[in-house]
Amino acid sequence: MSLKLKLRQIAKMLLQNMLLPCIYFIFSRGKIEKGLVLFADAHHSNCPFSMRVMRHKVAKMKGVHVKEFYLDLKKCSKHELVRFILDFMIAYGRAEYVFICDTFLPVSSCRKRSGTFVTQLWHSGGLLKKAGYDSEDCVPSFYKGEVFGGYDLWTVSAPCVAPVIARSFRQRYDNVRSLGISRTDIYYxxxxxxxxxxxxxxxxxxxxxxxxxxxxxxxxxxxxxxxxxxxxxxxxxxxxxxxxxxxxxxxxxxxxxxxxxxxxxxxxxxxxxxxxxxxxxxxxxxxxxxxxxxxxxxxxxxxxxxxxxxxxxxxxxxxxxxxxxxxxxxxxxxxxxxxxxxxxxxxGSCDGHSTDRIIAEIFGRKEEEI
Structure with a gap:
């Protein structure tokens, strides 16, 4: 690993372990805003393909208010990065639901409040190359911090995928569900x-x-x-x-x-x-x-x-x-x-109806808890 990349990882660790938790603590003191749903990604400047079907369906639900936060961190200025983080953390502190589809440190860095439900709509299906904590390219061994923390639900493409994802990304096994991959619905x-x-x-x-x-x-x-x-x-x-x-x-x-x-x-x-x-x-x-x-x-x-x-x-x-x-x-x-x-x-779980199953799981579960 090059020196430049190591310095970037160190900067991420400082952001994750010091700055972001403090910001979240400040903005999570008030009440949860019922119906506030966030869609966020730090790899694209607009809604990623992996979340478009879900965003379209959730936005049409009654009693829901959608806010979107997208920024390609590789192409943004420092000012844009600071503004993006602050805007997201302010909303995250009071959000009821959050959807992401890739690594997203602003979520994983914080010990979130119990009233916020975070769903990881992971962007790939199946089982092939090693990933997560099983790969030095994904998470360097010297990295300190939960890169994939804070999720209540992680959706995968088939039953065979769930235990591998849970182990390699350090998730609770009952949080990883083979409900299908939302984005694949469009292929039908x-x-x-x-x-x-x-x-x-x-x-x-x-x-x-x-x-x-x-x-x-x-x-x-x-x-x-x-x-x-x-x-x-x-x-x-x-x-x-x-x-x-x-x-x-x-x-x-x-x-x-x-x-x-x-x-x-x-x-x-x-x-x-x-x-x-x-x-x-x-x-x-x-x-x-x-x-x-x-x-x-x-x-x-x-x-x-x-x-x-x-x-x-x-x-x-x-x-x-x-x-x-x-x-x-x-x-x-x-x-x-x-x-x-x-x-x-x-x-096997990607049959053109994955998004509906995921929505039923998330919003149905929340209603039962209430």
Whole structure:
């Protein structure tokens, strides 16, 4: 880990363990504001995809007042950061409900009052690479503080995921529930998928009639110093075979071009990824995929997996020659039954109704407590 990154982590520890708890103490002295619901994220400048379906439905509920707090900390000024933290903490101190979908220190830093219910709508499904406290890239071993603290509910994509999330992110086991991932509900909308296809082919008419390969790798390293491998190989393979390549890197590495990965699932014929959890959202379309991992041995040693990497219904390729054969094989020979079995195991609770179940769990529970 570089010195710059270590200094950033130290600054986060000071913020989490000293400043934020003091601010929360000041602004949590009054009464809870009934019906006040906060949506917050520190990785985007507007509502993240993972919370949009939930925000839309909650905002339509009676007796609810929604406030939203979004800021991309990588792109903001110090003044914007201070203003964001203060505004959120003032609202958090009296909020009844809070929704987040990623790490969010202003929530995890404070011993929150019992009248506030925090839901973590985690942004990925399934089980693949190690994360949370199981990964040095996610939470450095020297870090002091509860990075994922303060949650009352953490929603996951299938029963197999719940105990792993609870252990690796240090959650209470009964707080991690396989209610499904809210954002995946949109994939079951015919209107949404038709619109995705229409807009894409209007912008890329040269892709019409060709096999479309979506390359969506995860980043290596950590969020502050990310990189990918295999880019030149996949470009050559697609060019040699006449396939249309869409490169979609992690948001940490690629500016928004209007076509985020989730809008390309309806368009692409096959996904090529490595260790990215994007594969689990993709699985809901019941389309084939390829694991392309030139650095598999190193990645397995340095980070590791929760499940056998070779257990997925796909071909694992580690060089350009293997990749070409793998894509060809998966496009035309993969069993639909094998894909369906994988969907049920990793994404079995994502059936298009996850958001309604989560809402019933949160607001129904609160009504019972009252």
């Amino acid at each position: 909308s015919r209107k949404y998928n038709d619109l995705c296809r229409k807009k894409f082919f209007e912008a890329h008419p040269e892709a019409v009639g060709r096999k479309i390969v979506l390359w969506a790798p995860t980043f290596r390293g950590n969020a502050a110093e990310p990189y990918v491998v295999g880019g030149e190989d996949i470009e050559k393979v697609c060019a040699d075979n006449g396939w249309y390549l869409i490169k979609k890197l992690h948001p940490h590495m690629q500016p928004d071009d209007g076509f985020p990965a989730e809008r390309l699932f309806a368009v692409a014929d096959i996904l090529v990824t490595d260790y990215s959890s994007v594969v689990f959202d993709w699985l809901l379309y019941r389309k084939p995929f390829v694991f392309f991992a030139p650095d598999l041995d190193d990645f397995d040693t340095e980070r590791g997996f929760y499940v056998d990497y070779h257990s997925f219904p796909t071909t694992v390729a580690q060089n350009a020659a293997e990749l070409s054969d793998a894509i060809e094989n998966e496009l035309y020979h993969r069993s639909a039954a094998e894909l369906e079995k994988c969907v049920r195991y990793h994404m």
